Amino acid sequence: MADRKDDTAIKKVCVIGAGTMGAGIAAQVANAGVPVLLLDIVPKDGDNRNAIAEGAVAKMLKADPAPFMGKRPARLVETGNIEDHLDKVAECDWIVEAVIERLDIKQGLYAKLEEVRTPGTAVSSNTSTIPLEKLTEGRSDAFKRDFLITHFFNPPRYMRLIEIVAGAGSDGATVDRVVDFVDRRMGKSVVMAEDSPGFIANRIGTFWIQQAVNSAFDMGLTVEEADEIGGRPMGVPKTGIFGLIDLIGIDLMPHLMESLTSTLPPDDPYQAIARSEKLIEQMIDEGYTGRKGKGGFYAMHKGEDGKRTKMAKPLDGGEYRTAARPGLVRGPAAKGDLRALIETEGKVGEYAWAILGPTLSYAASIVPEATATIVGVDDAMKLGYNWKFGPFEMIDTIGPAHLRERMKQDGIPVPPLLETVGDKSFYRVENGQRQYLTTDGEYRDIERPEGVLLLEDIKRTRDPIVANGSAALWDVGDGVACLEFTGKMNALDEQVMKLIGKAIPVVRSDFKALVVYNEGSNFSAGANLGLAMFAVNIAAWSEVEKLVKAGQDAYKALKYAPFPVVAAPAGLALGGGCEIALNANAVQAHAETYIGLVECGVGLVPGWGGCGEMLDRWRSNPRQPGGPMPTVSKVFETVSTATVAKSASEAKELGFLRPTDGITMNRDRLLHDAKERALSMVEGYEPPEKPEFRLPGETGAAALMLAVDSFRKQGKATPHDETVAKELAGVLTGGDTDMTETVTEAQMLKLEREAFMRLVRNDKTQARVEHMLETGKPLRN
Missing domain, CATH: 3.90.226.10 (2-enoyl-CoA Hydratase; Chain A, domain 1)
Structure with missing residues (x-):
């Protein structure tokens, strides 16, 4: 092995495992502008020994939402396989293992890594279930010193949370180096977790989903009722419970259950609620695994008229029917008043309490076992599950004393932290500084990392x-x-x-x-x-x-x-x-x-200086050919198609x-x-100096409209698209001018205003705007 690294910078990363998570992590490293080596096994068939890693990159380039932030980052990904190229990890400053969740496979890989990596190189596992102590069994003290868990959330580009677990023997400088990299370079929000099963977000999140599903079946609710009550009123994304399960994959649920039940102690509250439903087993067997399958608890049905209708699966096992909008939650409860929600009479309050009571009790019970502070719990759930409020923020909204008494009344375990808080709150503001309650009952300031200003x-x-x-x-x-x-x-x-x-x-x-x-x-x-x-x-x-x-x-x-x-x-x-x-x-x-x-998407043109500013940018772009027409054409193409x-x-x-x-x-x-x-x-x-332009005038506008006319004849542009494009072309080419004249910024603004006002008077533009306001979707008229 090479000498131990003494450079603290992470200049190159290796990701081993080119599945969805591993490839996504590699893409985000590349998005940060850092070269990354992506390795996977050699496929059983075919001559291309790098096919799996190469295929993962190709797939990501076509994916939507896109793992890459553009085509350039993809060029920073070097592909290979672990049989031929494992020695290249010696060039890397951080090795991320993202292979299948099998302890024997991970440990076998670590044994090989120990032979080829440079000492001091950080090694981490993206595991979501296996404790760090088990992962490093049999490894040297030097390997353990450089090892940690970095649990990314899927998809790695868009989910901000990363849970990091350091072992008792982990080197603090190595951990700090990785923490700084994933924070500043990869854009993640770090929550330090303890080496406990499921860590933080997935442990609470799995409990929450299981409790919500169990209660919906037990109470005979429809999936629409459950998602309305357990969704936005609780600060949960609009998918609600069953919509979320469809999104992540119904077939993932049994794996999460098996993982947690096998690693949590027998007396953990999750063990008591973990159960499967025959309907869910049947749906998985038949391929109804959610959005990635033939459908899930929801499905889209396309009628003979081509219209798509949202359908819902009855929890009693019946056939899909048109999804309903129950409209059960009203008043303050609908606006996020959790106390009003759980106190609403009937199934709204009963179901809300069936979810929140046990879930908040569970969340409060895992501090400090899963993470040292309540802030870690709240951050993990907000960042990892997109909750508007963390569990302890929810408790403060309801009132800790009120919640504690109701838990006692209904036989829900009251964790020590809920006793510790007494009549106070978990968060408070003191002299303008937000503080949180510690496990010993004292308040401490919430400290922001250096370089964070909110x-x-x-x-x-x-x-x-x-x-x-x-x-x-x-x-x-x-x-x-x-x-x-x-x-x-x-x-x-x-x-x-x-x-x-x-x-x-x-x-x-x-x-x-x-x-x-x-x-x-x-x-x-x-x-x-x-x-x-x-x-x-x-x-x-x-x-x-x-x-x-x-x-x-x-x-x-x-x-x-x-x-x-x-x-x-x-x-x-x-x-x-x-x-x-x-x-x-x-x-x-x-x-x-x-x-x-x-603006063209709603039948208008940019009216607040956007046309002139785009022309000014493109004419000074070193990649742009000289002369006014290439610049005008480029801006016209971008703006007329409402490109984002x-x-x-x-x-x-x-x-x-x-x-x-x-x-x-x-x-x-x-x-x-x-x-x-x-x-x-x-x-x-x-x-800055005020720009002046030399623009092609009416001849340039006519040239632009030739392309639009071709699109209209092909059915790619509507008649009103042509009208809007003509107005835009007039602005970008300078109106009634030619190359011998100078167009000032003030004149460009005047052209914008005049074109905008002509279009806003057009009935078809007005129809587009009204349609956008009503539906949030563009109208093609």
Whole structure:
């Protein structure tokens, strides 16, 4: 073996096991810009000894949702097999084992790794069930020192949680190196778990699902009733219980049950509720395994008219029937009031309590066995199962004392932590600092890792500088202000534009820079179309044009402010949300930013400067051929098709982000990184010069429309698509101009406004907007 590593950086990773999880982990390493070696066994048939690993990469390149954030990361994956290429692990700084969940196979692989790896190289298992102590049996102390468990959640690109388990003999520096890498480079939120069966999220999650399924069968509920009661009112994703089982695969349930029952002690509460249902066994046998199979508890039926109808499986074993919307949960219970939910009379309250009572008791019972703090439990469930609230946050909502008394009344075990809390709460805010209750009954501050800055923490310590119903301005420290959108889906309206107008002089006077950022699920879904349609319906055209002009003025005021403006989008940044990023002086985007100018999809054109900004980006792109027509054609293709980048990396390829714009992998680090980017621009900052364009004019527009006409004749574009495309082509080619004339930014904005107003008056555009508001889907008219 080579000498022990003394370099702490992880520069290359090896993943062994090219199944769904292993390949997904390799893809996320590549997404981080780090080379990765992906190995698997040699297939029994065929001449290609690397076929399994190569096939996994090829499959991921076609998958949707995509494991890769673009085509470039895939080039960082080197494939091979463990017979011919295992010696290459000596080049790697971290080896991730993601093979089948069999102890003998894992241990056999570790014996081989010990012979070829460089000492000091981190080795981890992606196991979700096998204790670390068993995995390292028979290995040397040196191997044990470098070994840990890194339990990713599927799919690795999109699920933020990683549970990490360090053994008693694990080297702290090695663990820290892996923790830092998966946090900063892979974008994961780390929860440290103890070496106990199922760790945290899957242990609680499996108990929760089992309890919910058992109770639904016992109470004679329909799957729709169970999912309505046990879904959104509890802060659970809209799939609910049975929809979630369909998503992860019904056939996975028996394996989870077998895994936990075989590893948990006999007196663990899960052992008492673990049971199978004949209906579920029958569905698995017949291939009804959920979304990946012929259907599950839900299935889509396509009628003779081509329409698809959602069907539901009765739990008594009958035939599929049309899924119903029960409408059982109303009032405060429907809005997340858990106490109101469990106290609702009838089956709503009975079923809610049948789930929450035992589940919250179980969650409280595994601290500190599964993880040291209640924060670890709550983070694991929010990140791993997408719960809105963690179990202890739920307990605080219900009231710990009230919950404890009801548990005693109904014979549900009351864990020690629920006795420890007494009449207090598990969380509190003290001097603006959120604190949690420890197992010894004391409160401690929730400490953020270095480089994590959250607006939710700032809001506990101060009031906004200025605010209205749609936006707010905050002081985030070090002379940087933060503009936050606060409306539904962070939609943009006249109030946002007014707030921008108030913010600019405040920042100019009292701050060095501005960051545009929020902590909603989405940066902004674009303009508030509902308000716009209200004005359209009463023919208040001047009000519509006033809103378009206000947006243009506000965005350009940000662009040319005497201080740097950095946009920090995450999630959806569509339409006007994309345009504010386009007008910012720099962008620090979360890796999972889905950005695009989608106005053509609702029969409009970008109206807040997006056309000019895209032209300006593409003409300065070194990959773009010279001359105005290639630039115009590229922007026309992207905008007319309402193309949305599926990652920040792809957004650079599409021109929504500059090559110099930054990407942050970890969502919790986005505000900090954007703030640092803004501060780095302060010294000597000068606003950008206003661009001028030389555009091809009417001849260029005619050339663009030839392609659109061809698409229409092929049935790929509708007549109204052609109308919208003609307006867009007119804007992008400069209107009534030619190559000898200069088109200013102000003229581009005027062209945008005029095209927008012509389209918004069109009945077919209005139909598209109304259809989008009603259904959330585009109308092809």
